[in-house]
Amino acid sequence: MNRHIFQNILFLLLAIGCTKEPIKTIQNTLIIQGENVARFNTSRNTLNEGLPAGSTLTFYSQGGIHADEFLLSYNGSNWEGENLPEWEDSQQPAVSCSFCPPLYRNHQSFYQDGFLCDQLYAKATTNYGENIHLSFQHLFARIVFNVSSKLNNQISLIEFTPSLSVTGINPDSGEISYQDTASPMQMEQNEDGIYSFLVPPTILSIHIQIYTAAGEDYESQLEEHAFSSGYEYICSIKQDGESPGISTVEDFIAFTHLINGEVYENRSLEEFGEKTGETTTYYLLNDLTFTEEESTQVQMIGKYKKGDSTGKGLFNDVFDGKGHSLNNLRFEQTVDGSYYAGLFSGISATGAVK
Incomplete structure (x- = not known):
């Protein structure tokens, strides 16, 4: 919600005279800060990087601040430039968009040697009179x-x-x-x-x-x-015809959905294992490291249920880790909302995890 600042002056006329109180005013000087850049990730939850001093950007704003193609440079704490725009005599918020490296309205090429160039951008909606704080993301x-x-x-x-x-x-x-x-x-x-x-x-x-x-x-x-x-x-x-197996985190997430009979995009279990007789062996081909959000996408393998003697839903095949590791995989899902179980919740008498 936008915060509007109202200034009210109250004069009390008394027989003994009146008292004059100072009126608080908002400084029009604009301060722009912020250099954090979100890393590329599947979940956006890794630590941010910071732009170095000397970085430049173009600043665009509408509303409480009007700016177009305003070139700013980072001095290590603030973004500065010649004739820095000021808050205008208005209580509108400033809606700004900043681009690093600088992006101009007549920008012609976004590629170099055929490859799309990285472009950082920061959007901000700032209430009248407040400092603008920029937090950058990758546009692509x-x-x-x-x-x-x-x-x-x-x-x-x-x-x-x-x-x-x-x-x-x-x-x-x-x-x-x-x-x-x-x-x-x-x-x-x-x-x-x-x-x-x-x-x-x-x-x-x-x-x-x-x-x-x-x-x-x-x-x-x-x-x-x-x-x-x-x-x-x-x-x-x-x-x-190349040996099947799980090579990436996305492969592993897909595997956990497919092994439970769920559809997952256009993937198939045949990508991850090979069948011998009635048993299929699934292979882990690389060490995999999971983010917190990726962990939440992993399904339980083999859905064990208390009191179920039918073995329905248990993992009946072979999962061969081939000496590799699943790192940082926090598995905190409950079974039917009542109790917790591991990644391999239920393994049948014919199933195995190596």
């Missing part, structure tokens, strides 16, 4: 592709082409405009098999083309997915 999303070691060893070049590209950003609101074509982003093979880049925060697909040193080409497609500002998305790329 980041996607990370983990390529299996077997496939990565063959790569000479990998090419990613999103279905959309950024054509403009409204500096008053941070709203992004798009077009239906984008240039391919090419990356040479790197040893860790991790390839990442920024994408617009909207619904889009990504075409993937892999070129190998042996002259063989592979083609794949990440189907349409909704991306959000400031979030990181992790996907895995494997060859057809």
Whole structure:
């Protein structure tokens, strides 16, 4: 709720005269502070970073403060600039949007060498007469592709082409405009098999083309997915017929839903295990580290129920950790709201966890 400040002057006329009291006034001088930047994450709950002194931004504001393309620099405590705008004689709040690095109305290109450049932004609604405090977020999303070691060893070049590209950003609101074509982003093979880049925060697909040193080409497609500002998305790329398994936190979350018979996006259990006879073995291929929010997305595996002798819902297969770890996974879900159980709540006589 906006706080309005009213100044009332009361004069009491008495036979012995009147008393004059000082009137409090609001200083028009504007102070802008704040340098925290939220890290890219799937849950936004990691520690923030800070912008260094000397950073610059463009400041836009409407309402109690009018500013357009106002260039400010950070001195280590405040944002400053020549002829800093002031609060006007108004009780309207200031609705501001700031961009670091500076973003101008005539901005032409948001890409460098085909890659979308990182853009920080901070929105603030500030009541009349108060200091403005900025807290920055990444305007775009980041996607990370983990390529299996077997496939990565063959790569000479990998090419990613999103279905959309950024054509403009409204500096008053941070709203992004798009077009239906984008240039391919090419990356040479790197040893860790991790390839990442920024994408617009909207619904889009990504075409993937892999070129190998042996002259063989592979083609794949990440189907349409909704991306959000400031979030990181992790996907895995494997060859057809390559050993199945759980490679990422997102894989593990999907596995816990699917093993309980739930639909999870376009994923399938066949991605994570192989069947021998009547038993399927699911493999953990990497050490995984969970954030607090990711932990809440993990489903209980094998739903044990007191007094249930049928074994229905128990985990009947094999989960092979292959020596890897699930780190920082806080599992605090209750069973039917009555008691707590572990990640593997119920394992049948034929089931096993290694």
